[in-house]
Amino acid sequence: MAERDTLRTLEGNTISLNNRSLKLSILTKVGKIMAQKNSEKLPRNPIEAQGLLIKEFYKRFGKEALPIIEKVCGKQGRALGLKVMEKLPDNKLTTVAKAFSKSFNSNFVKIISISDEFFHIQGTMCPFGLEDTSRALCEAVMAIDHEYFREAVSDKIELKILKTIAAGDQHCDTIYTLKV
Numbered sequence: 001m002a003e004r005d006t007l008r009t010l011e012g013n014t015i016s017l018n019n020r021s022l023k024l025s026i027l028t029k030v031g032k033i034m035a036q037k038n039s040e041k042l043p044r045n046p047i048e049a050q051g052l053l054i055k056e057f058y059k060r061f062g063k064e065a066l067p068i069i070e071k072v073c074g075k076q077g078r079a080l081g082l083k084v085m086e087k088l089p090d091n092k093l094t095t096v097a098k099a100f101s102k103s104f105n106s107n108f109v110k111i112i113s114i115s116d117e118f119f120h121i122q123g124t125m126c127p128f129g130l131e132d133t134s135r136a137l138c139e140a141v142m143a144i145d146h147e148y149f150r151e152a153v154s155d156k157i158e159l160k161i162l163k164t165i166a167a168g169d170q171h172c173d174t175i176y177t178l179k180v
Contacts, residue, residue: 051128051129054069055133069141077150078147081151093117093119093149093153094114096152120173120174121172122172123172123174124165126172132166138164138166149176154178159174160174160177
């Protein structure tokens, strides 16, 4: 019997595949499993993994999940803001924004304007993978960045999301303003 006419099980047993339709059925199933396994998009980093979790949570619980997502993301942002404060010489918006900008890929996010009162960025890709989900989900997740700046700079930082790819826009357009 040829090698291709047998199938080895996980236990090491050999199964004869003399029946042509059985062979075809098994090969078809194996092919489908392999195609499914290879087509599954896996996260490339912790932020994408967090985005997958957020999207699944939102898909399962809908709008009721948004306050929870915002609360947890806000806490994450505060923690990150406290951590960055320890490493920076001052808490000016310019200083914190420059430190923040080191965390994103400049191929997908560009700084439009930066000053001690104003930080404007635009992005063409969501690091959380929220493309074409909803504006409300984007706003909840952006509590991370908003609280990061509120903690590291001032609680008088306001966030405006002018455009978001989560809502189908071509790019994200985000402005942080220090209100005095």
